[in-house]
Amino acid sequence: MKIVVIGMGYVGLPLALLLSKKDNVIGYDINSKKINQLKKNIDDTNEVEKKNFNKAKKIFFTNDSSYLKNADFFIIAVPTPIKKNKEPDLRLLKKATILVAKNIKSQSVVILESTVFPGTTENICVPIIKRISKLEYINKNSFKNDVKGFYCGFCPERVNPGDKEHTIDKITKVISGSNQYAIKKINNLYKSICKKIYISSSIKTAEAAKIIENTQRDINIALINELSKIFKLLKIDTREVLATAGTKWNFSKYFPGMVGGHCIGVDPYYLTYKSKSVGFxxxxxxxxxxxNDGMSNYILKNIIKLYKKKNIIFTKSRILFVGCSFKENVTDTRNSKSIELVEKLNKLKAKVDILDQVINKDKIKDIKVFKSLKSLDKNSYDTIIFSVIHDKFKNTLKKNYKEYLKNKKKIIVDINGFLPKSDSDFRL
Ligand SMILES: NC(=O)c1ccc[n+]([C@@H]2O[C@H](COP(=O)([O-])OP(=O)(O)OC[C@H]3O[C@@H](n4cnc5c(N)ncnc54)[C@H](O)[C@@H]3O)[C@@H](O)[C@H]2O)c1
Incomplete structure (x- = not known):
């Protein structure tokens, strides 16, 4: 059996490696630099350990599309971002679909793992494949399976970057297919790598389920962010309120914070776009x-207040900003709200240094990124802003950060409650 996985990112790479323990897998990506690194067993997302590359004997990484011909399964895991106007940007998905259409054979199965709005697989991708490949789409309305045609499925990914516990092999995998035979084929494929499989009633249902997982999380965090603003005015500490309310058996635990990245802050717009298209x-x-999008501004306003209160001038101030990836323990800086906040502080002409021990970049918008506390000047910052704190560095940071502050008029902003309450001037 030949499996092609298109898009070697956070989703596609671990999946391709797992599948290749049993079957021949082509890991395809348009990014030739990435392919060259993967050939050397280097994963720049830091999600896959070297030993997992070594275990995958039947994988072949390539950016040459001629290797994709006649695969039995095509799994698409390319990004589905939003445009500037917050509407879905399906260009990469359509490009990948065209590639599939050009290489597909009769009886192949096309599976989307990319997050999309309900209806994308069958109303956008399937027509592209039909038009280019001239094959039939075999679905519930087809009389027979043994025709010159292809099947489809939507099998959403639930990968959580930086999380080594909820990996593909341990979580419940949702699958769906264009008809019972497609479901059988897809089930056989995933059951070799996933312990638990849930068969969704339709492709559209699976698409909708994936999109609401992140939408629900976004709204829950938004509620807590709003509560945090209210409690600030009431002079009540939000984290203490949450600890107290959290003692009730059915109180769901969420914390305030900035929501960045390319999933939680993006996926709800896919759903709202689709919803508007049907008149709601x-x-x-x-x-x-x-x-959630306004949280960096809210934090900035509070920092400005503190500067006024302590009589510190931005243009003469040095700020240490800790943590710039979009969340803890990941190298990924895409749509990072910490970077958004740093840029806003930069506009106020403060001198900002970034400390981030895990991100791959050396510079963010002309700001140098320091990789360790030791490389910073002691007694030199008026302000430390703790944003994204990677687990591995928590203890050292907690123990030593004070040495880097100036003696007088200092400000500690602790966005996510990393320090005890009394040690910071502001926290959400
Ligand atoms: N990262 C997550 O936490 C996560 C979780 C669940 C679902 N998803 C969804 O999975 C999809 C992929 O996300 P990701 O985080 O893995 O993205 P990513 O940016 O990490 O990787 C995508 C890869 O696809 C490649 N690519 C882009 N267009 C291509 C094309 N036409 N042909 C071949 N390769 C192409 C890129 O070069 C990149 O290497 C998205 O729809 C995302 O919403 C992501």
């Missing part, structure tokens, strides 16, 4: 997005 303007989902 969602209120709650968009309100949640607005609150």
């Amino acid at each position: 303007k969602p209120n709650v989902i968009l309100a949640g997005r607005k609150i």
Whole structure:
């Protein structure tokens, strides 16, 4: 059996490596630099350990599309971002679909793992494949399976970057297929790598389920962010309120914070776009997005207040900003709200240094990234802003950060409650 996985990112690479323990897998990506690194067993996302590359004997990484011909399975795991106007940007997905269409054979199965709005697989991808390949789409309405045609499925990924516990092999895998035979084939494929499989009633249902997982999380965080703003005015500490309310058996635990990255802050817009296209303007989902998108401004306003209160001038101030990836323990800086905040501080002409021990970049918008506390000047910062704190460095940071502050008029902003309450001037 020949399996092609298109897109060797956070989703595609671990999946391709797992599948290649049993079957022949082609790991395809348009990024030739990435392919060259993968050939040397280097994963720049830091998600895959070297030993997992070594175990994968039947994988071949390539950016040459001629290797994709006649695969039995095509799994698409390319990015599905949003445009500037917050509408879905399906260009990469369409490009990948065209590639599949050009290489597909009769009886192949095309599986989307990329996050999309309900209807994308069958209303956008399937017509592209039909038009280019001239094959039939075999679905519930087809009389027979043994025709010159192809099957489809949507099998969403739940990977959580930086999380070594909820890996593909341990979590429940949702699958769906264009008809019972497609489901059987897809089930056989995933059951070799996943312990638990849930068969969704339709492709559209699976698409909708994936999109609401992140939408629900976004809204829950937005609620807590709003509560945090209210409690700030009431002079109540949000984290203490959450610890107290969390003693109730059915209180769900969420914390305030900036929502960045390319999933939670993006996926709700896919759903709201689709919803508007069928005549319904969602209120709650968009309100949640607005609150979460505004958190960096809210934090900035509070920092400005502290500067006024302590009589410190931005242009003469040195700020140490800790943690710039979009969340803890990942190298990924895409849509990082910490970087958004750093850029805003930069506009106020403060001198900002970034400390991030894990991100791959040396510079962010002309700001040097320091990789360890030791490489920073002691007694030199007016302000330390703790944003994203990677687990491995928590203890050293906690023990030593004070040495880097100036003696007088210092400010500690602890966005996510890393320090005890009394040690910071502001926290959400
Ligand atoms: N990262 C996550 O936490 C996560 C979780 C669940 C679902 N998803 C979804 O999975 C999809 C992929 O996300 P990701 O985080 O793995 O993305 P990523 O950016 O890490 O990787 C995608 C890869 O696809 C490649 N690519 C882009 N267009 C291509 C094309 N036309 N042909 C071949 N390769 C192409 C890119 O070069 C990149 O290496 C998205 O839809 C995302 O929403 C992501």
